[in-house]
Amino acid sequence: MIPGVVIQVAYLAAAVLFILGLRGLASPATARRGMLYAEIGMLVAIVGTLVQHEIVRYDWILVGLVLGSVIGAPIAIYMPMTAVPQRTAISHMCGALAATLVGIAEYWRLRGQVPHAEMAALAFEVMFGALTITGSFMAFGKLQELVKGAPITYRGQNAVNLTLFAVTLGLFGYLVVQPAAAHVFYAMVGLALLIGVFLVLPIGGADMPVVISLLNSYAGLASAATGFVLGNNVLIIAGALDGASGFILSILMSRAMNRSFRNILFGAFGSQATAAATLSATTDKTVRSISAADAAIQLAYARSVIVVPGYGMAVAQCQHQVAELAELIEKRGGSVKFAIHPVAGRMPGHMNVLLAEANIPYDRLYDMEDINGEFENTDVALVIGANDVVNPAARNEPSSPIYGMPILNVDRAKSIIVLKRSMNPGFAGIENALFYNPKCSMLFGNAKDSLVQLITEIKAA
């Protein structure tokens, strides 16, 4: 009785602390305290579990805990901030792996003597868990460029996938009716693992953030199902929180990208071809290229500058140079603001983290709605590796695939300087009329190199 009460109280406390922890993330001022709550919650839950009767030996537990810490800590300490998407993918894989293994062990231990309702939860858990394991691993591979990032498609792909789904669901249904059919159980796990691979193959590397968030909510659902199987409420609650987070982020992303889930999951993004076509059709327009020296002069004498970072800043890893440049301009009396588009970069909040890493205070990062009115009165808009998020086609070309997506009104600034390596399109694979705007000058080259040149020139000016 007593250990039962202890553990229940511990789990309830953990659940409350997790919720309070996530509430803390409503503002940067309370976020660290919130995370402390969540950490305490985790500790309470672990300690509470360890006093349970069923646990009779601690040696193997210790092995697992030490191994996990030894793997986890270096990842956390040495991982570059630009690798956050990959790490997130791996982390979903770990979470799903734990849920799936617990489910399989539970089934194995009970030798299939599982009541129907529990079997449904258990089958749900291992099915979602298994497909999240391989799906996340594939996503990791594409992001880390171990696997070819481009969508891998073949004829009849959708038919194959649908068949796989249907068969797996069939096995699921069979299991609920006949929980003792062990071979069916293991077959279902195997098929779910396959589904994870096939699901992610046709999706382009750049669409991975949405996929990762979706897998996040699947991992959460698997974890909640584990809670149902084990009758453990803190698992149910944490799984629901996790699932909600993944779901909301993927909705926000696909909305800000102006695309539907269906389009992302089954579209296999065939736009490369179209993009090339439009590009060639407009090569007769002129592009003004600018030298670093000239650009430096413009920036040195500008009274107001808005920096618009994009995915290119993450690729070039030049956030520190951006901060240095901004400081330099401010020392000379100009004002510098940062305009952050909600889907700039490749994951939610990407630009914010990078700029924070470069020590730029967050009250100088402006959300799109807050800064869009200010471009008109801005001397120079400095676009660093951003492309789609400043593409005016979203506003005025109904035929464009990004039409309707809200963008930063960079084209309203008095002059525009764009740092990128070439005229290649960005993520959406479409051309950008901004670069042909007479007010716009292109400073070609890797953003990091260009920024270093700009800084040297301005210092000399």
Added chain:
Amino acid sequence: MIPGVVIQVAYLAAAVLFILGLRGLASPATARRGMLYAEIGMLVAIVGTLVQHEIVRYDWILVGLVLGSVIGAPIAIYMPMTAVPQRTAISHMCGALAATLVGIAEYWRLRGQVPHAEMAALAFEVMFGALTITGSFMAFGKLQELVKGAPITYRGQNAVNLTLFAVTLGLFGYLVVQPAAAHVFYAMVGLALLIGVFLVLPIGGADMPVVISLLNSYAGLASAATGFVLGNNVLIIAGALDGASGFILSILMSRAMNRSFRNILFGAFGSQATAAATLSATTDKTVRSISAADAAIQLAYARSVIVVPGYGMAVAQCQHQVAELAELIEKRGGSVKFAIHPVAGRMPGHMNVLLAEANIPYDRLYDMEDINGEFENTDVALVIGANDVVNPAARNEPSSPIYGMPILNVDRAKSIIVLKRSMNPGFAGIENALFYNPKCSMLFGNAKDSLVQLITEIKAA
């Protein structure tokens, strides 16, 4: 098994519908749909309950349902909007009555054979229920002026109340240990009923809204405890929602009034004497009284008017005249806005409901923060029965009891017209320097009569 599942599903659906219903209240545009959800939820829960096995006869149920509808509907249809506080009090009484009776019947039925944990929930339920019954009834009496509204105090009151509390808690503890002690159970119910009376006696009629909200959260807690006793989750959830609502509203009110709970519950607001003293000390200052004709001319030629309604508008029930006057001024080309202080009137949202009743669209009602900057550019601020919420002492007299309470900056308007009957103070019982401001003119008289005169004069102008 089957009816069990039906009822569980019904209750879960009801809980979800209640939550969605309250979410709808986040905006007037979705509020009615939200309430429809809540109504459907209630219907689902009732129907789900009626199919339960335990129910063997429906005649008495029908009697109760019909009686309840026959009592409830006329209240809802004929009650004047100004009587909302009283009705709320009565409604908490009914809710608490239902919870308490269910608790007593449960105890009676089981002849005290109740396990300890259940007994704690049961005793909690009847204790909070009973004190809410009488407390709400007293509050109703004071608001409806059946009982003397002024605080009723006597020497040693706090000592008596504390003893009562202590004895009741003692009985509570005894019951948890000895659930079979029936006489202790009924004694505790009796004492809790007494506590309700004694708790509300020393609180002034004007402080009732805070008390009502507190009783609201008690009723919610009692209802949640019923849920624990009966193992009924929808009761737990609805009770928690109810409790949260009462709690939040009472916090908001006491914060906006710049007073602590302790002060309200035990302060017995002794400020009448002080108020009279300050009043007499300043009668040498001059007050400009104005005739309806002169006020009408000012209003008729004002280009911008802000109306500031207060409790006096509710007392005079003159919201329709206010609307008529506003329309008249607008027809003549002036602009009219309404400034709503969060605690104007005597209950949360009081002014909003009254003005909505008079058909004034809600987008013309401005919250304090949104309109406070506009008084400076306003020709006439028309204060209708408001007093404390426009008292500049809150801003510049650190010794004032309302110092620190946010107020409407009426004194910054180019001129001010105040409609009230006398120089008497308002709720807080303190004098208002605004009325001695050289820009301020007083139009004495019942607000309804004054408004009728103003309307006639403006029509004639």
Added chain:
Amino acid sequence: MSGISFIELYVFVLAAFVGYQVISRVPPLLHTPLMSATNAISGISLVGSLVLAGANYGTVATVLGVVAVTAAMTNVVSGFMITDRMLRMFKRGDDRK
């Protein structure tokens, strides 16, 4: 009495969180309807009272049950009707004839 399981505490705590968050989002404009809406919802204690009035637990239980049903039903009916009456009054500027 079906026995208190610890899990009901989870339900209560989570519901309190939900309540806190949902109610914090209600604007002052709608605080009066909010009060009557929660009154109506609190009428859910009806479900406990119905069993009391309809099961054969003896006369005392039935009498208490009928009173409880009446009280709770009063809340439900008047609460929802008043809330609706109030909400019907709230209009945007452009809805006005």
Added chain:
Amino acid sequence: MSGISFIELYVFVLAAFVGYQVISRVPPLLHTPLMSATNAISGISLVGSLVLAGANYGTVATVLGVVAVTAAMTNVVSGFMITDRMLRMFKRGDDRK
């Protein structure tokens, strides 16, 4: 396996509501830390794995349990540490030296 009671559905539904509301309030500024924070919290599946690794359910269960503990613990440790590392980077203008 302790049997599924219906009440667990309540817990799930309410937790989903709480999650939806809490997460909607996180500003875009903190979406990346949010992702790693939920990763860390999802490591709570540790509590299931610990029992598996520590109870005497046989070798297969123990092996699966140890792998599961390792995987979950990796999430907990790296999730919380990365979140903290990121959050430490977010500074207001006036905190900057």
